[in-house]
Amino acid sequence: MQETETVGTALGSVADADPRVPRSRTAVARKAGRAIGRLAGIIPFGAYVTLGLVIPMIAVGYGAFRDPNTNRLTLGNVNIATHGVYLTGFKESIILSVLASIIPGIFGLLIAYAIFTAKRASLLRQVVITASGVFANFGGVPLAFLFIASFGSTGLATTWLNDLGFNIYDAGFNLYTLSGVVLVYMYFQIPLMVLVILPALEGLRPAWREAAENLGARSWQYWRYVGGPVLLPSFLGCVLLLFGSALSAYATAEALTSGTIPLTSIQIGSFLNGNVQAGQGNVGMALGLGMVVIIAIVMVLYVLLQRRAAKWLR
Amino acid sequence: MATLTRARDNSKRRPLAVWRWVILLVAAVYFLLPLYAALRFAGLHAFGTVFVQPGFWPSLWLSARLAAMTVLITLALMVPTAVYVHLRLPALRRLLEGITILPIVIPPVVLIIGVLQVAPGVLKASPWLLGLAYVILALPFAYRAIDAGLRALDLKTLTEAAGSLGAGWVTTLWRVLLPNLRTALLSATVLTVALVLGEFTMASLDLFVTFPVWIVQTDQLNAQVSEAASIFALFVTWLFLMLITLIGTRQSRRTGGGQVTLFTVTRTETRGN
Numbered sequence: 001m002q003e004t005e006t007v008g009t010a011l012g013s014v015a016d017a018d019p020r021v022p023r024s025r026t027a028v029a030r031k032a033g034r035a036i037g038r039l040a041g042i043i044p045f046g047a048y049v050t051l052g053l054v055i056p057m058i059a060v061g062y063g064a065f066r067d068p069n070t071n072r073l074t075l076g077n078v079n080i081a082t083h084g085v086y087l088t089g090f091k092e093s094i095i096l097s098v099l100a101s102i103i104p105g106i107f108g109l110l111i112a113y114a115i116f117t118a119k120r121a122s123l124l125r126q127v128v129i130t131a132s133g134v135f136a137n138f139g140g141v142p143l144a145f146l147f148i149a150s151f152g153s154t155g156l157a158t159t160w161l162n163d164l165g166f167n168i169y170d171a172g173f174n175l176y177t178l179s180g181v182v183l184v185y186m187y188f189q190i191p192l193m194v195l196v197i198l199p200a201l202e203g204l205r206p207a208w209r210e211a212a213e214n215l216g217a218r219s220w221q222y223w224r225y226v227g228g229p230v231l232l233p234s235f236l237g238c239v240l241l242l243f244g245s246a247l248s249a250y251a252t253a254e255a256l257t258s259g260t261i262p263l264t265s266i267q268i269g270s271f272l273n274g275n276v277q278a279g280q281g282n283v284g285m286a287l288g289l290g291m292v293v294i295i296a297i298v299m300v301l302y303v304l305l306q307r308r309a310a311k312w313l314r
Numbered sequence: 315m316a317t318l319t320r321a322r323d324n325s326k327r328r329p330l331a332v333w334r335w336v337i338l339l340v341a342a343v344y345f346l347l348p349l350y351a352a353l354r355f356a357g358l359h360a361f362g363t364v365f366v367q368p369g370f371w372p373s374l375w376l377s378a379r380l381a382a383m384t385v386l387i388t389l390a391l392m393v394p395t396a397v398y399v400h401l402r403l404p405a406l407r408r409l410l411e412g413i414t415i416l417p418i419v420i421p422p423v424v425l426i427i428g429v430l431q432v433a434p435g436v437l438k439a440s441p442w443l444l445g446l447a448y449v450i451l452a453l454p455f456a457y458r459a460i461d462a463g464l465r466a467l468d469l470k471t472l473t474e475a476a477g478s479l480g481a482g483w484v485t486t487l488w489r490v491l492l493p494n495l496r497t498a499l500l501s502a503t504v505l506t507v508a509l510v511l512g513e514f515t516m517a518s519l520d521l522f523v524t525f526p527v528w529i530v531q532t533d534q535l536n537a538q539v540s541e542a543a544s545i546f547a548l549f550v551t552w553l554f555l556m557l558i559t560l561i562g563t564r565q566s567r568r569t570g571g572g573q574v575t576l577f578t579v580t581r582t583e584t585r586g587n
Binding site for chain 2: 042049127291307
């Protein structure tokens with residue numbers, strides 16, 4: 001770091017000594033040199049992300065437009081990926097992700113607020129936050145099993161509720177359809193929400209609430225005119241994040257539905273597992289590209305919302 | 315001042331207290347009931363037989379090595395980057411936050427296709443490719459934990475003090491910042507380990523039998539044992555995280571620094587409010 005600084009100034013002083021270079025340009029050059037020198041510190045990170053994230057994504061995008069047999073560019077894969085069962089897959093995935101982001105988003109916000117208002121260093125707070133860190137990474141067959149044992153047709157909770165005279169399966173619930181998958185996804189989506197929304201809650205200054213109260217505001221008025229508007233962009237941003245997380249979930253969906261609901265991530269997985277017709281090898285990549293496009297739209301919205309949130313928070 | 319505010323809050327927010335407990339109770343039922351149901355199904359005796367199952371130790375050993383590798387690379391990559399950005403390029407903090415959140419939303423199933431496409435053959439045949447990919451998956455959690463730790467420190471004063479005493483960049487990082495970031499680093503470590511011990515998608519598609527893959531394979535033979543193993547892993551990870559934050563809290567109280575709770579930080583400063 002020290003070195004890059006000196007390099008920057010060295011370049012600047014060389015330019016200074018040259019009388020033919022106008023003064024303003026020297027300053028610009030020096031500034032640019034310094035900025036580039038500063039960026040050197042994040043080269044390792046940038047390189048890793050490029051190799052591990054950007055290039056693989058480009059490879060998927062390229063593969064989506066390539067015919068695996070002739071190696072020529074083609075729209076065939078994309079054409080297949082946006083019709084028939086695959087189109088249904090995208091639709092179902094989006095419906096599932098919308099439900100599995102908004103509902104856990106609201107619950108997660110409430111839980112986060114409940115522990116946020118609890119005493120700062122309280123045990124409760126620590127338990128909830130650490131448990132969130134662990135549960136947010138829980139998924140797949142073990143998670144599916146937890147819910148089969150509790151909310152399956154002969155599960156513990158189902159039996160209990162049935163004894164109380166309420167049969168959830170008669171009421172339209174089914175663990176292996178959309179309603180069930182949303183219920184299961186909440187198990188890792190709510191903790192994720194708690195983790196990502198807490199920093200935003202920390203940004204709500206107690207002084208604002210005190211100021212509102214001093215001006216005679218009631219609790220709902222504070223939330224309607226101060227807390228709510230400040231928090232809304234962060235909340236929506238976090239819900240978008242949850243949307244992406246639900247969309248990309250694979251292991252849990254596969255363990256639970258095993259194909260009863262057509263979901264894009266499972267369809268991609270089946271291409272990787274080799275359960276496909278000959279000549280369609282690259283349709284999986286076209287599906288992947290489709291998901292990346294959806295994610296990209298979501299992330300653009302996320303960044304815009306975060307920028308808005310940054311106006312008030314921190 | 316703070317205690318005064320809190321006392322007043324408590325008297326004013328009586329209905330909130332009830333509301334808070336209702337929410338937490340519903341959450342507790344939702345999260346604990348399925349665990350209890352699974353525990354009842356697995357039975358306590360299943361826990362004893364987990365460790366003698368064929369394939370248990372090899373898969374756990376593979377996952378442990380992958381976890382160690384992922385943690386080392388992640389910390390070596392992210393700690394200097396995060397410190398550097400905090401000190402020198404604060405304008406890029408938001409960008410870094412945006413980039414490191416990406417792995418949550420980019421489907422691992424898509425990422426592994428791309429990785430398998432571009433990875434050289436030597437890597438493809440080895441489980442280390444998984445470790446390298448896991449570093450990407452670990453970024454969101456690891457970065458947030460480290461970032462919270464850094465925000466709790468007065469980074470500028472610490473580095474300037476170290477610099478004025480003649481410490482170079484490496485010495486400052488190693489002997490001043492790392493000890494202060496202990497809690498954050500431990501949190502990042504445990505969260506990364508939790509991720510590696512739970513990651514199924516990439517491992518199964520890359521055809522390596524890691525611990526989560528073994529759990530799924532065993533599930534077809536002996537569901538009780540497989541459930542016992544996964545609940546056990548869940549509980550142990552949580553216990554470690556809990557211990558770390560408790561120790562971290564006690565330490566930060568002693569040193570008077572900000573309190574770190576995994577991702578968020580409670581600053582003691584009052585100015586700027």
